[in-house]
Amino acid sequence: MSESYTTHEVAQMAEIHRDTLLRWLREGRIPEPSRDRNGWRSFTLNEAQNIVQYAQSGVQPTLAQSTSLRETAVAYAATPLTNLDGLDWDFADAKTGYLTHSLHPYPAKYIPQIPNALIQELSSVGDTVLDPFCGSGTTLVEALLLKRNAIGVDANPLACMIARAKTARLDEAGMITLHHLAKRVAELSLRYTVGMLPLFPNLDHATTDALRPNFDGIDFWFDAHVIDELSELKALCLDIPNAIARDVALTVLSSIIVAVSRQDSDTRYVRRAKQIKPGETIQRFARALDAAILRVGEFTDLIEPRFRCEIHHANVLDAPLIGAVDLIVCSPPYPNAYSYHLYHRTRMLWLDMDQPAFKQAEIGSHRKYSKKGSGAANVNTFRTELGRILHWLRGLLRPGKYACFVVGDSTLKGETIHNDQVLAEAAAQCNYSVEANLTRRMQDSRKSFNPVIGKVKDEHIVILKNRG
Ligand SMILES: C[S@@+](CC[C@H](N)C(=O)[O-])C[C@H]1O[C@@H](n2cnc3c(N)ncnc32)[C@H](O)[C@@H]1O
Numbered sequence: 314m315s316e317s318y319t320t321h322e323v324a325q326m327a328e329i330h331r332d333t334l335l336r337w338l339r340e341g342r343i344p345e346p347s348r349d350r351n352g353w354r355s356f357t358l359n360e361a362q363n364i365v366q367y368a369q370s371g372v373q374p375t376l377a378q379s380t381s382l383r384e385t386a387v388a389y390a391a392t393p394l395t396n397l398d399g400l401d402w403d404f405a406d407a408k409t410g411y412l413t414h415s416l417h418p419y420p421a422k423y424i425p426q427i428p429n430a431l432i433q434e435l436s437s438v439g440d441t442v443l444d445p446f447c448g449s450g451t452t453l454v455e456a457l458l459l460k461r462n463a464i465g466v467d468a469n470p471l472a473c474m475i476a477r478a479k480t481a482r483l484d485e486a487g488m489i490t491l492h493h494l495a496k497r498v499a500e501l502s503l504r505y506t507v508g509m510l511p512l513f514p515n516l517d518h519a520t521t522d523a524l525r526p527n528f529d530g531i532d533f534w535f536d537a538h539v540i541d542e543l544s545e546l547k548a549l550c551l552d553i554p555n556a557i558a559r560d561v562a563l564t565v566l567s568s569i570i571v572a573v574s575r576q577d578s579d580t581r582y583v584r585r586a587k588q589i590k591p592g593e594t595i596q597r598f599a600r601a602l603d604a605a606i607l608r609v610g611e612f613t614d615l616i617e618p619r620f621r622c623e624i625h626h627a628n629v630l631d632a633p634l635i636g637a638v639d640l641i642v643c644s645p646p647y648p649n650a651y652s653y654h655l656y657h658r659t660r661m662l663w664l665d666m667d668q669p670a671f672k673q674a675e676i677g678s679h680r681k682y683s684k685k686g687s688g689a690a691n692v693n694t695f696r697t698e699l700g701r702i703l704h705w706l707r708g709l710l711r712p713g714k715y716a717c718f719v720v721g722d723s724t725l726k727g728e729t730i731h732n733d734q735v736l737a738e739a740a741a742q743c744n745y746s747v748e749a750n751l752t753r754r755m756q757d758s759r760k761s762f763n764p765v766i767g768k769v770k771d772e773h774i775v776i777l778k779n780r781g
Pocket of ligand 1: 419420421422423445446447448449450451452466467468469472627628629630643644645646653674675676677
């Protein structure tokens with residue numbers, strides 16, 4: 314018999330719903346157990362037995378009734394914020410790519426354990442969680458898994474498509490469509506020969522040619538045979554009538570684009586020769602599609618349809634119209650950290666997305682902060698933008714509820730900018746109280762920020778409360 318028990322196992326032992334157990338923990342009726350390396354709760358046998366006793370007697374045990382409870386009496390006084398303060402936020406060695414989280418790379422996406430812990434502690438089942446900078450949708454996936462409704466906003470159309478695919482619940486027809494697509498691509502990769510065109514004879518070839526992009530620098534970034542293969546795969550994906558299945562297929566296509574291009578990596582927009590062999594693009598697509606079908610299938614099985622997810626493609630500075638929310642969890646863009654419009658450029662142009670419009674809208678991009686002369690953005694630009702965003706968010710967030718921001722520091726013209734402090738100052742002027750400022754050390758392997766632009770070692774989780 315194992316010596317530690319998961320929340321699910323303890324709920325089963327106590328014959329209660331897992332959500333009931335989570336509520337009791339949140340309300341401090343029973344003490345918090347320790348967490349494992351993935352951040353999941355890990356109950357000892359003694360703790361599990363106390364919970365079973367509590368569930369059966371219906372009476373909250375007094376401290377004298379339980380040695381374990383007496384030992385951890387301090388936990389009775391726990392509030393969501395003290396629970397969060399007690400967490401080891403580094404989540405060293407945690408598994409981060411489960412379910413749909415690994416569907417598509419996304420620079421600076423946060424590890425799912427962060428939104429998971431915040432959502433569990435600061436909201437309840439059925440609540441609505443908003444991520445106003447949803448990126449690839451990490452928060453949205455975790456919110457749905459925890460039985461919350463999810464709303465995401467992002468100005469990057471590629472981010473919105475990835476987030477839609479990662480939160481997709483595919484019906485049977487959608488699943489069949491994707492399996493059918495995988496079969497066609499697998500068959501093609503078996504009969505593929507160098508120079509073979511068309512790859513999919515049944516596709517309308519005029520359409521395929523029309524779908525071939527002709528953006529500036531396409532030949533600089535892609536080999537000719539890669540352009541052929543990507544064009545036909547794109548036509549095949551766009552042929553899918555089911556919108557959700559189409560998003561998944563296009564997300565898979567997007568996921569391989571940087572790897573088969575001459576772009577150095579997801580966060581380095583410089584050319585590097587890669588020797589992509591003819592047929593390799595099709596093989597990569599086939600492998601990525603098989604993995605995506607499995608993951609989307611697993612995710613669909615876990616999510617109850619009554620919990621909704623909506624994703625808005627919008628610039629937060631335009632204060633998009635959204636309903637009331639119970640919790641905000643996000644990692645906002647901040648000065649000089651990233652240039653998503655650049656790293657995602659070829660992907661967006663392949664997918665006919667309006668890359669120049671996103672370039673204009675993007676907050677914090679290196680391009681805006683590294684300009685020479687008086688037109689360059691500076692810390693005051695960010696302060697003003699944050700003020701507008703916090704004001705908009707306060708109109709959406711129910712009074713007394715929390716907004717959590719995960720931010721690192723920036724380096725601007727050699728000077729370190731502590732974005733957690735900039736945020737706290739802007740929040741104080743906007744009728745939020747700063748409830749916590751937690752620090753986490755980023756793992757070296759996950760230090761995905763460009764070290765030339767700004768080294769980031771620590772991150773802060775700033776928790777604000779809407780004072781109403
Ligand atoms: C650090 S990333 C968020 C990553 C996300 N937490 C995840 O796990 O994938 C910041 C996001 O802010 C978005 N963004 C930048 N400027 C924006 C704007 N004006 N309006 C809305 N979103 C914006 C970027 O496109 C990017 O996806």
